Amino acid sequence: MPGINDMKTHPGFLFSTAEAAIKKPGRKDIALIVSEVESNIAGTFTKNAVKAAPVRLCMRNIKSGKGRVIIVNSGNANACTGKRGMQDAEKIAADVSRRLDIKPSLAYICSTGVIGTPLPMERITPALDALVGNVGRSSFADVAEAIMTTDTFPKIVSRSLKIGGKSGTITGVCKGAGMIAPNMATMLCFILTDVALEKRALGAALKESVSKSFNRITIDGDMSTNDTVLLMANGMLGNAPITLKSKYFSAFSKALDEVTYALSKLVVKDGEGATKLIEVIVKGAKSDSHALKAAFAIANSSLVKTAIYGNDANWGRIMCAVGYSGIPFHEEKADVFFNAVQVVKRGLANNKDKEATAALKSKEIAITIDLHAGKSSARVLTCDFTEEYIRINAEYRT
Amino acid sequence: MPGINDMKTHPGFLFSTAEAAIKKPGRKDIALIVSEVESNIAGTFTKNAVKAAPVRLCMRNIKSGKGRVIIVNSGNANACTGKRGMQDAEKIAADVSRRLDIKPSLAYICSTGVIGTPLPMERITPALDALVGNVGRSSFADVAEAIMTTDTFPKIVSRSLKIGGKSGTITGVCKGAGMIAPNMATMLCFILTDVALEKRALGAALKESVSKSFNRITIDGDMSTNDTVLLMANGMLGNAPITLKSKYFSAFSKALDEVTYALSKLVVKDGEGATKLIEVIVKGAKSDSHALKAAFAIANSSLVKTAIYGNDANWGRIMCAVGYSGIPFHEEKADVFFNAVQVVKRGLANNKDKEATAALKSKEIAITIDLHAGKSSARVLTCDFTEEYIRINAEYRT
Numbered sequence: 001m002p003g004i005n006d007m008k009t010h011p012g013f014l015f016s017t018a019e020a021a022i023k024k025p026g027r028k029d030i031a032l033i034v035s036e037v038e039s040n041i042a043g044t045f046t047k048n049a050v051k052a053a054p055v056r057l058c059m060r061n062i063k064s065g066k067g068r069v070i071i072v073n074s075g076n077a078n079a080c081t082g083k084r085g086m087q088d089a090e091k092i093a094a095d096v097s098r099r100l101d102i103k104p105s106l107a108y109i110c111s112t113g114v115i116g117t118p119l120p121m122e123r124i125t126p127a128l129d130a131l132v133g134n135v136g137r138s139s140f141a142d143v144a145e146a147i148m149t150t151d152t153f154p155k156i157v158s159r160s161l162k163i164g165g166k167s168g169t170i171t172g173v174c175k176g177a178g179m180i181a182p183n184m185a186t187m188l189c190f191i192l193t194d195v196a197l198e199k200r201a202l203g204a205a206l207k208e209s210v211s212k213s214f215n216r217i218t219i220d221g222d223m224s225t226n227d228t229v230l231l232m233a234n235g236m237l238g239n240a241p242i243t244l245k246s247k248y249f250s251a252f253s254k255a256l257d258e259v260t261y262a263l264s265k266l267v268v269k270d271g272e273g274a275t276k277l278i279e280v281i282v283k284g285a286k287s288d289s290h291a292l293k294a295a296f297a298i299a300n301s302s303l304v305k306t307a308i309y310g311n312d313a314n315w316g317r318i319m320c321a322v323g324y325s326g327i328p329f330h331e332e333k334a335d336v337f338f339n340a341v342q343v344v345k346r347g348l349a350n351n352k353d354k355e356a357t358a359a360l361k362s363k364e365i366a367i368t369i370d371l372h373a374g375k376s377s378a379r380v381l382t383c384d385f386t387e388e389y390i391r392i393n394a395e396y397r398t
Numbered sequence: 399m400p401g402i403n404d405m406k407t408h409p410g411f412l413f414s415t416a417e418a419a420i421k422k423p424g425r426k427d428i429a430l431i432v433s434e435v436e437s438n439i440a441g442t443f444t445k446n447a448v449k450a451a452p453v454r455l456c457m458r459n460i461k462s463g464k465g466r467v468i469i470v471n472s473g474n475a476n477a478c479t480g481k482r483g484m485q486d487a488e489k490i491a492a493d494v495s496r497r498l499d500i501k502p503s504l505a506y507i508c509s510t511g512v513i514g515t516p517l518p519m520e521r522i523t524p525a526l527d528a529l530v531g532n533v534g535r536s537s538f539a540d541v542a543e544a545i546m547t548t549d550t551f552p553k554i555v556s557r558s559l560k561i562g563g564k565s566g567t568i569t570g571v572c573k574g575a576g577m578i579a580p581n582m583a584t585m586l587c588f589i590l591t592d593v594a595l596e597k598r599a600l601g602a603a604l605k606e607s608v609s610k611s612f613n614r615i616t617i618d619g620d621m622s623t624n625d626t627v628l629l630m631a632n633g634m635l636g637n638a639p640i641t642l643k644s645k646y647f648s649a650f651s652k653a654l655d656e657v658t659y660a661l662s663k664l665v666v667k668d669g670e671g672a673t674k675l676i677e678v679i680v681k682g683a684k685s686d687s688h689a690l691k692a693a694f695a696i697a698n699s700s701l702v703k704t705a706i707y708g709n710d711a712n713w714g715r716i717m718c719a720v721g722y723s724g725i726p727f728h729e730e731k732a733d734v735f736f737n738a739v740q741v742v743k744r745g746l747a748n749n750k751d752k753e754a755t756a757a758l759k760s761k762e763i764a765i766t767i768d769l770h771a772g773k774s775s776a777r778v779l780t781c782d783f784t785e786e787y788i789r790i791n792a793e794y795r796t
Contacts, residue, residue, distance in 0.1 A: 047722070050727065051721075077714070079714065079717075080729060080745060080747075081746070082745055114714060115713075115715070116712075116742075117747065220700045222722070223721075224718065225714075225717075225721060301620055302618040302620060302787075303618060303620045306788050309792045310793050314513075314514075315514060316475070316623075319477075319513065319623075320446065320448055320620065320623050321620070322447075323446040323447040323449075324446045324620070327447075331478060347478060347480055348479070348480045348514075385788060390783060390788060391785065393700070393708070394705065394707045394708025394784075
């Protein structure tokens, strides 16, 4: 039984997946995560003014800081679906909760897929029997697979950490691919840990971790209506709950940061149509905010991203992007590098185009710009921009 | 002689083009516009912090409000070229001015093309002889052709207007294609008129006209280092110079607006790889600024633009874009239309996908969203996003 192995790595968490043929038949498209005990839970959500019904439901329930189950579907976002959308989300939460004999307020719903079409409740409702019946028969990796939309591979990352003499784990799954922009760039991410944390510590660790990972990536600059990250801590490790002042808080945060950063990197690697991972590094900025603005201007530039795709060391487009980023920019001070090759020296061509072109053939490209204006830096992940992105998104609903 | 016909439509202006093989041989890539008399001149320039040398030269000279010649090259932007770039621009201005026996401060230089490579002065300098020698042998349409880069057709628009009993003309040429974003979205645009205008009236008419045309278009969200619009009024019509209070000011402004709007539309139609012109109309906004933010969020969304390319009435992406535009948005009030087909009624699907898909097969698409939140509106032009854009920009320098 696939679930058994998972019980070792994710103590107290059980998984299930089932087929509801939401977009089309032939794959598992609903998933369930159940904690055997009431867990502390923290979340971060899209900043989009248009929030899908499940996002609004999660935001309402998470105020208690408590949770038992996460129910996810792919193939339909349940966004822009009005009152009916909220009724549908509540009905799914109620149906699953009743079968599991838990309070509906401990259930979290997440949806991903096309916007504006009501959920096919006539297919989802009957599939919930199988979903609940299968609990324990699927692995967390099966959940990672069920939540994929245009993703080309499932995304799962795990880290272990020592709390006193005990070994705990943090494992996360997520889906991404398109509509990925700063502020909660992953569409859906679920992180589970057996480590016990007090509510405030859990929330603080997650918020900080997301700000350094999912809020530092961009694929197409479009911010989704459904972005959700949930972190459940069921305390099965039996440690004294970690507080903000606990000596284990930083160890937990560090491990969590590794998980979210690795997941965010996987999301970018699997960006729609992407062939290369691009890390934009801005150094020597006057402030963190300047560094971040410049980094996002470069990472969001279609012209930079198509040049990298074409192995073209067209550094002018990088200078141009920083120029319109809104920060004060003295081009005559700037140095620019593609991986280790310096293409711009104090604002001027360094005549290393041949070397730079060779460097760009790599699958992982670091674009570094040193502004020589201060001591702040920032790092943003993105991917190249290809014909395949256009094809995927021109034909998304067909 | 081609110039002769032009003397009728552009009295007092002479044109020339020549080949300097700046990027490669085989086409006219330098152009010259000469006014027979000292003209009033107004200009608007890129807001990018990285300004090409010719832009900085123009911004310096334009303070006088006077001009005689405009010298343009395509194939090289002379941006990010440091002190040498400014020396090169000054040398070209000086060389042409000396040959024409005018003050160098009356010469305006514009460049467009690749960033970061010094101008090939060894080829440009000798070609200036032919350029000056040919004055009067080319038409304004030849100039429109010489300034093209990835443009697929030359852009020229003309309007006539009555000032008292006399008939004046306003004619503009421009180039666009890529690196086109709000704030001076056209890369280069030159507008000539025989109508006499006082300096302040000329500047005010141009600024207002650009704000309603070139500042309301976007192709890829990248703002260039070289964007320049110049408007020269040589007064050959012999009318009393129009002032801000003159009864002819609004007639001139109206004709100028028609020229700049038509040119900006041509730029978008010829957006890199574009197959469709998209007009985004936001109505019922609480303020002009809200309307404009929402319109640009839609017009800059890669997901909206790929959906239009794919004839997919995926209105969820429009709602999503308004949601992250930064304005307060009540989705339950919004109506959305593709041309005349209403796809969203008060925030919900109107089930007109079939009709909308048919409407999207048109070459000109209007996306209208009524926010029902106030009385302000805004209109932004953009184009669809295709594999061809990626190809053009991945291979731009090869």
